[in-house]
Amino acid sequence: xxxxxxxxAGALSSLIRRAGGEALPIPAIEIxxxxxLAPVYSVVxxxxxxxAAIFVSxxxxxxxxxxxxxxxxxxxxxxxxxxxxxxxxxxxxxxAHGISGVIAxxxxxxxxxxxxxxxxxxxxxxxxAIFRGEGGRALLGDTLAARGALVEHAAxxxxxxxxxxxxxxxxAWEGGKVDAVTLSSGEGLANLLAMLxxxxxxxxxxxxxxxxxxxIAEEAALRGFERVVAxxxxxxxxxxxxxxxxxxxxxx
Numbered sequence: 001x002x003x004x005x006x007x008x009a010g011a012l013s014s015l016i017r018r019a020g021g022e023a024l025p026i027p028a029i030e031i032x033x034x035x036x037l038a039p040v041y042s043v044v045x046x047x048x049x050x051x052a053a054i055f056v057s058x059x060x061x062x063x064x065x066x067x068x069x070x071x072x073x074x075x076x077x078x079x080x081x082x083x084x085x086x087x088x089x090x091x092x093x094x095x096a097h098g099i100s101g102v103i104a105x106x107x108x109x110x111x112x113x114x115x116x117x118x119x120x121x122x123x124x125x126x127x128x129a130i131f132r133g134e135g136g137r138a139l140l141g142d143t144l145a146a147r148g149a150l151v152e153h154a155a156x157x158x159x160x161x162x163x164x165x166x167x168x169x170x171x172a173w174e175g176g177k178v179d180a181v182t183l184s185s186g187e188g189l190a191n192l193l194a195m196l197x198x199x200x201x202x203x204x205x206x207x208x209x210x211x212x213x214x215x216i217a218e219e220a221a222l223r224g225f226e227r228v229v230a231x232x233x234x235x236x237x238x239x240x241x242x243x244x245x246x247x248x249x250x251x252x
Contacts, residue, residue, distance in 0.1 A: 001172065001181045003028035003188050006162075008058065012182065015239035021246070024177060026169050028188040028195070030162040031059050034134065034155060037067065043129050043154040044071050050152075052082040052123075054114070054140070056132040061085075061093040063156040064131045086114050086140075087233050109233035110213060111140040124148030134158040159187060166195045173203065179246070180208040182231075182238055186216050193223065210241055 001024045002009045002016070013023035034040070044067055047053070055061045068077075083102050085091040087109030091102045105113035114120060127150045130141055134155040141151045169192075172178055181204065183189050189211075196204055205224040211217050212233040220228045231241030 001026050001169075001178050003182060003192060004184050005029050005031045005059075007031075012235040012238055015235055016242065019239060019243050021242065022177070024172050026165050026172060027162045028165065028183065028191040029185070030160045031133075032158050032160055033063070034158055037156075040064070040067060040131075040154040040156045041071055043131075043152055044068055047072070047081065047129070048078045049127060050078075050081060050129045051126040052084060052128045054084045054086070054128060054130045055090045055094065056086045056111075056130065056136065056140070058089050058093045059133060059157050060131040061090055061097065064154070065097050067156065082119070084114060084119070086111060089234060108213075110215070111137060111143075115140065115143050120144065120147075122147075126150065128152070129154055131156055161191050161194060169195050178204075178207060180210060180242060182210045182242070183216065183220075184212055186219050189216065189220060189223070208245065210238055210245075212238070 002013050003026060004012060006025070006027050009023075009025040009027070013025055016023040043050075044064070047068070055064070077099060083094060083099055085094060085102050085104040088104060088106075089109070091104040094102050103114075103117060103119050105117065107113065123144055125148060128144055130151060130153050132153065132155060134157070141153055145151045173196075181192070183192070189209075192204075202224075206226060208227045208229065209220050209225050210229045210231045211220060212231060214230045217228045217230040229241050229245060231238045
């Protein structure tokens, strides 16, 4: 089962099929546009006044760059603006849109790894915009602010529980098709359990769960999952972990 949002499940699903498995795309999160874009437009309109812009996800990159194109009327990306990403996926997305020189952790993809980089150790007086989804972890902004940075959060999308996934999930489970579940976030795990309900949660607790980060693995264990694999943040890492666990053809 691939629980990534609908438009982001294709790459991992393809890798699973190339390795001889069957991919079941059943989103646990739906990405939607915010009804009120005024707060993020406020940051976009003042982009030249910031010293750094941090993107926390691929979705943040896609949404914000679309808003910038719409709002800035063709004005170029500010040359002085330092650009950073929490993970490699966001850096790849930025590169695909022509933004190079992006600062991102080379190994672990999370706020802790970004905060450990030299570029964000001395930020007193720096103006930093953080582009993210509505809500989310406060660690990145709080830590930068504690180091003296002037931080502004700009939510550019919201995550919701997919309306259609519950029926798809029930059908897959009743058909006995699910051997493993791949997740991309703690919120996806919470949504999955909400869609399953009390009885479904008991049944899925015996499945093999593949997650991108040890923190989410710990959360899953606390929720009763007995077999949890911390695979890594990328699609290739997730697919490699599946192959290593179950065996199968190489997907390279």
